[in-house]
Amino acid sequence: MTLWLIVRKSLRQHLLSTVITAVSIGLATGLLMSIVAVKDQSMRAFTNVTGGFDAVMGSRGSKLSLVLFAVFHMDKAPGTLTLKDLEEIQGNRREIKTAVPIVVGDNHQGYRIVGTTRGFFDVEYATGKPHTVRAPGRLFREKSQEAVIGSHVARQLGLRLGDEFKPMHGVSYDPNAVEHSAKYLVVGVLEPSNTPADHAIWIPLKGAQNMPGHDAEVSTDISAILIKFNSARQGPIFADQVNKGTRDKTVAMIAPEVTAFFQRFEWLRVVLGAMAAMVALVGAGGILASLHNTMNERRREFAILRALGARRGTVFGAILLESATISSLGVMIGFSLYAGFIAAAAHFIAARTGVIINPLEPNLVMALAPVAIVALGTLAGILPAMKAYRTDVAENLIPQS
Amino acid sequence: MAAAASMAKAPLFVSWEMIGMNKGKPPSTSRRRCINVPRMPLLEIRDLRKSYRTPDGKVLTVLNVPGFELEERQQMALRGSSGTGKTTLLHCIAGILSPDSGHLRLAGHDLPALSESFRDRVRAVNVGYIFQTFNLLQGYTCLENVVLGMSFGRGGEPRFARTLLERVGLGDRLDYRPSQLSVGQQQRVAVARALANKPKLVLADEPTGNLDPKNGQEALKIIREICEENSAALLLVSHDPAVLEQFEDCRDLAEINRAMQEEPA
Numbered sequence: 001m002t003l004w005l006i007v008r009k010s011l012r013q014h015l016l017s018t019v020i021t022a023v024s025i026g027l028a029t030g031l032l033m034s035i036v037a038v039k040d041q042s043m044r045a046f047t048n049v050t051g052g053f054d055a056v057m058g059s060r061g062s063k064l065s066l067v068l069f070a071v072f073h074m075d076k077a078p079g080t081l082t083l084k085d086l087e088e089i090q091g092n093r094r095e096i097k098t099a100v101p102i103v104v105g106d107n108h109q110g111y112r113i114v115g116t117t118r119g120f121f122d123v124e125y126a127t128g129k130p131h132t133v134r135a136p137g138r139l140f141r142e143k144s145q146e147a148v149i150g151s152h153v154a155r156q157l158g159l160r161l162g163d164e165f166k167p168m169h170g171v172s173y174d175p176n177a178v179e180h181s182a183k184y185l186v187v188g189v190l191e192p193s194n195t196p197a198d199h200a201i202w203i204p205l206k207g208a209q210n211m212p213g214h215d216a217e218v219s220t221d222i223s224a225i226l227i228k229f230n231s232a233r234q235g236p237i238f239a240d241q242v243n244k245g246t247r248d249k250t251v252a253m254i255a256p257e258v259t260a261f262f263q264r265f266e267w268l269r270v271v272l273g274a275m276a277a278m279v280a281l282v283g284a285g286g287i288l289a290s291l292h293n294t295m296n297e298r299r300r301e302f303a304i305l306r307a308l309g310a311r312r313g314t315v316f317g318a319i320l321l322e323s324a325t326i327s328s329l330g331v332m333i334g335f336s337l338y339a340g341f342i343a344a345a346a347h348f349i350a351a352r353t354g355v356i357i358n359p360l361e362p363n364l365v366m367a368l369a370p371v372a373i374v375a376l377g378t379l380a381g382i383l384p385a386m387k388a389y390r391t392d393v394a395e396n397l398i399p400q401s
Numbered sequence: 402m403a404a405a406a407s408m409a410k411a412p413l414f415v416s417w418e419m420i421g422m423n424k425g426k427p428p429s430t431s432r433r434r435c436i437n438v439p440r441m442p443l444l445e446i447r448d449l450r451k452s453y454r455t456p457d458g459k460v461l462t463v464l465n466v467p468g469f470e471l472e473e474r475q476q477m478a479l480r481g482s483s484g485t486g487k488t489t490l491l492h493c494i495a496g497i498l499s500p501d502s503g504h505l506r507l508a509g510h511d512l513p514a515l516s517e518s519f520r521d522r523v524r525a526v527n528v529g530y531i532f533q534t535f536n537l538l539q540g541y542t543c544l545e546n547v548v549l550g551m552s553f554g555r556g557g558e559p560r561f562a563r564t565l566l567e568r569v570g571l572g573d574r575l576d577y578r579p580s581q582l583s584v585g586q587q588q589r590v591a592v593a594r595a596l597a598n599k600p601k602l603v604l605a606d607e608p609t610g611n612l613d614p615k616n617g618q619e620a621l622k623i624i625r626e627i628c629e630e631n632s633a634a635l636l637l638v639s640h641d642p643a644v645l646e647q648f649e650d651c652r653d654l655a656e657i658n659r660a661m662q663e664e665p666a
Contacts, residue, residue, distance in 0.1 A: 002552040009540045304536045307497060309525020309553030309598070311518050393497045397536060 006305070006318045007325055010294070017290040022329040025283035029334025029373050032276035034341040036365040039269050041342075041357040042349060043262040046072075049195040049355050050254040051226065052123040052130075053100075054235045057081065057089065057242065058224040063252035064261055070102060070224040071254055072196045072353055073112045076171060077104060078250070080221040085249065089225055095238050098123055098228040103208035105223070106180065108165050110173035111153045113201045115208020118142065123228060125195050137161050137188030142204045148188040150198040152354055159186050167203075169213060181212050194356040227251070280373055283330060284380040287323050291384035302388050303396035312389045319385035320378055327377020331370040338366075441509065443601055443634050444471040444494065449503035450660075451489055463489045464500065465660040473601065476625060476635040478645050481654030487638040490658065491604045494636070495528050496520035508601050525554035529595030529633065531624065533607035535587050537579040543590045544575040550597035565593040569623055585616035589623065596627050603628050605637040609644055621647065 011018045049071075056070040061078025068075035081101075089099040100123065103115035118139050121131040133139055133148060140146035149159055159165070163186045169178045184203055192198055209219045229235045239251040302315045342359040350356050451464035463486040471477055481487040492498040493505060496512050499520075505512045508527045512520055529550070537546050547562035566572055569589035571582075579587050588608065595603050608624060609617030621644055628635045637644070638654065645651050 002549065005541075005545060005549070005552075009538075009545075013540050300536075301538055301540075304538055305549070305553075306521070307495070307524075307530055307532075307536065308550055308594075309521055309528075311521040311553075313518070314553070394492050397492075397497070397532065 002310075003314070003318050003321050007322045010298070010318075010322055011325065014290065014294055017286075017293075018326055018329070021283060021286040021290050021326050022333055024279065024286055025327050025330025025373060025377060026333025026337055028276050028280035028283050029331050029369055030337025030341060031279060032273065032369045032373075033334065033338045033363075033365050034345070035269055035272045035276060036369075037338070037342060037361075037363045038345045038357070039262065039265070040363055040365075041361055042345075042355070043259065045349075045355045045357045046258045046262070046353075047255045049125070050258075051195055051197060052125040052228065053098075053226040053254060054229050054232070055227045055239060055251050055253050056224050057085070057099075057227060057249060057251045060246075060248050060250050063250060063257050066224060066250055066252045067254050067257045067261075069104070070226060072355075073104075073114070073200050074353070077223040079248075080218065080223060081225060081249065083220040083222070086222055086225055089227065095229060095234045096227060097230045098226075100226045101205055101222040101224075102226060103205055103221075103223050104171060105208065105214065106167040106169055106211060107171055107173055108167055108201055109157055111150075111157070111199065111201055112171055113147075113167050113203055113208065115203050115205045117205050120202070120226070121148075123226075125193050125197065129193070131193060131197060132191045133188035134191055140187055140202070140204050143206060144204065145182055145184050145207055146187045146204070147184040148190060148202045149186055150190050150200050150202070150354070151192040152198040153201055154189045159189075161186055161189065167211060178213060182207070194350075194354065196354045199354040280376060283327075283373075284376045287326050287377050288380040288383055291319060291323060291381060292387065295384050295387045298388070299391050299396045302391040303393045306391070306393040307397055315391065316385045316389040319388045320381045323381025323384070324374060324378040327374045327380075330377065331373055334370070334373070441506070442470040443473045443475070443508060444469070444636070445504070445506040446470070446494075447504040449493065449500050449505055451486075451493060451498065451500045462660045464493065464658055466490070466503070466657055467659065469657050471602070471634055471636055474629075474632055474634055476628065476648060476650065477637070478648035478651040479636065479638045479654045479657070480640065480645050480651060481638050482640045485654050486658050486660060487654055488606055490654075491530070491606050491636070491638060494602075495530055495604055496524045521553070525598060527601045529598060529600035529603040531588075531591050531595045531603065531605040531608045533610045535579070535591040535611075537587055537590055537594070539579055542576045542578055543571055543582070543593075546579070546590055547594045547597045550594035551599075554598035554600075562593070562597055565596055565627075566590070568627065569593050584611055585613075585620065588612060588616070588620045592620065592624050592627065596631055596633065599631060600633050602634045602636065605635065605639075607639055607641075608637065609639065609641060614643060617641070617644065 051071060056066050058066040058070065058077060059079025059081060065075045065078055069077050086099065086101050089096055098119065100116060100120045104112055106113040121139060124130045137148070140148050153159065164183045166183055167180045168174070169180065190197060209221070229238065235253055239253055242249055242251040305315060339359065346357045346359050446466050446469040449464055449466040450462065452460050452462040455461050479487065489498060493500050494507065500513055503513070507523065510523050512523065515523065538549065541549065543566055544559065544562055547565055548559055551558060551562065563575065566575060569592055571586060571589055571593070574582060574586065579590065582590065603624070605624060609620055612620055625635065637648070639645055
């Protein structure tokens with residue numbers, strides 16, 4: 001209680017330096033927690049939103065591009081596959097449980113139009129959860145110019161059942177691009193799944209292949225095939241066989257590819273983590289400097305406290321408690337910054353990819369970083385505390401005869 | 402000689418109970434067995450010496466007290482002008498300074514033999530100190546200053562701190578800071594703080610030195626009354642004849658401290 005009174009008074013007397021130091025510690029804490037948490041949670045979230053598929057087959061090219069293109073609707077297809085390729089895959093009942101073709105080449109207001117079969121919606125994107133259409137909507141008919149739209153697209157573009165739209169050529173929005181003459185009727189809106197499916201417009205495979213303006217010679221080509229294996233063990237073996245045994249096709253395992261993608265940015269995490277550690281050190285240095293600078297003016301205060309009976313250990317403890325309090329205040333500021341940063345990151349990632357990360361998901365860094373930073377801040381108080389400890393009572397009590 | 406012999410038998414260890422930290426609990430049986438031991442003075446000094454080294458390398462003896470005693474509840478004034486070692490003497494009695502040699506027994510504790518930590522504890526429990534410049538903590542309110550005066554001894558008790566401030570006429574200034582008070586009021590806060598730990602001995606170093614005669618007399622009256630009410634002994638040092646003449650028991654510091662009669666070594 002007495003220590004706390006001494007600390008409270010000192011913090012109030014040196015309010016500006018307390019606030020500045022606490023904010024710098026808060027920045028370090030917030031930055032450190034955000035870097036680790038955003039990376040971990042995004043990796044977990046992206047790895048989990050495979051749409052229920054295990055792998056993607058596409059034309060020979062980058063595996064990552066293939067995954068980003070087919071699953072996250074983000075990149076361009078490296079090439080196309082033929083109808084024969086699809087039939088071969090679908091005929092491989094020994095290894096393949098489901099193979100769903102997709103064709104991508106058009107967009108509406110920047111949202112990709114993906115041609116596929118109704119089989120896509122039968123695959124469970126999470127255990128026991130296939131994609132479903134909000135009542136009173138329904139799935140498109142395979143041979144009609146009908147569309148089912150993702151929940152995010154419906155919300156952003158204000159599309160509703162019965163609305164019509166004309167697809168535009170290209171996977172990205174270009175106001176000068178050719179608008180196809182075909183009109184598509186919205187017959188269903190998907191229930192939100194927190195997967196990239198929410199961010200696409202789904203039309204029948206044949207519709208995408210035969211879009212007016214497309215080259216008739218390639219009207220049976222497909223962009224990629226989403227694959228679900230009979231067993232998880234078969235995936236890597238099958239992928240290896242295709243990747244080594246053919247020259248025109250690539251099979252990319254979705255989850256390992258996403259993990260590898262995030263691991264490519266490990267260096268960035270290390271750099272940002274090091275920067276956060278530097279900021280933490282600067283904050284700790286700030287505590288040391290601000291407390292140390294006040295020691296001279298506080299000598300008389302310590303001498304008076306000692307004259308009242310406070311032991312050397314008491315004034316030593318008061319300074320350590322003060323440095324721990326400043327760093328704890330910093331950690332609290334850090335949590336606020338972290339909450340703001342991760343909420344913004346979650347919003348940004350959801351808006352761009354449809355992948356939802358949980359800002360409140362517990363992460364070890366949320367326990368370790370505050371403890372480490374409070375410990376560091378407390379350690380920074382040792383030097384000033386030693387100075388307070390060594391304060392000579394008689395010398396600093398005035399007057400002396 | 403007898404006193405010196407009794408000091409030689411002083412225990413080598415110190416318990417909280419001996420310092421006065423048993424908080425009103427009945428004394429232990431061993432203490433009751435000592436009931437027939439002749440009563441010792443509250444403060445007893447024998448052959449106390451304290452010297453400093455001057456910048457030119459000489460050793461300057463500031464204190465040389467062959468003998469001095471103060472009984473419980475006794476109020477004594479010491480006449481001493483500037484440079485007579487009065488603050489050094491009071492600091493030694495309070496345990497703030499450690500003497501070079503000699504014996505100083507306060508409330509049964511041989512202070513020079515104790516560790517600094519124990520001396521702090523003895524001071525926190527047994528001594529109240531009124532400084533000439535009050536030494537109030539500027540960032541703290543009157544109430545907080547007084548509460549701190551008791552925090553390191555028997556524990557903080559805001560109600561008693563409030564009572565003391567009311568007793569010195571500052572009941573309506575509890576939340577004022579020292580800078581918001583007059584000099585006389587600051588002195589009264591210092592008096593309340595010195596009494597806050599219910600000390601056995603109050604040391605007052607020129608307590609009226611910064612006050613005008615009227616406020617000085619008033620402050621002195623309060624100090625003496627409160628010490629009496631709280632059964633505390635008072636050792637006051639001053640060079641003001643108006644203060645000293647009010648004490649029946651008034652001694653010249655130069656008589657007690659022989660250091661002033663010595664040549665620098």
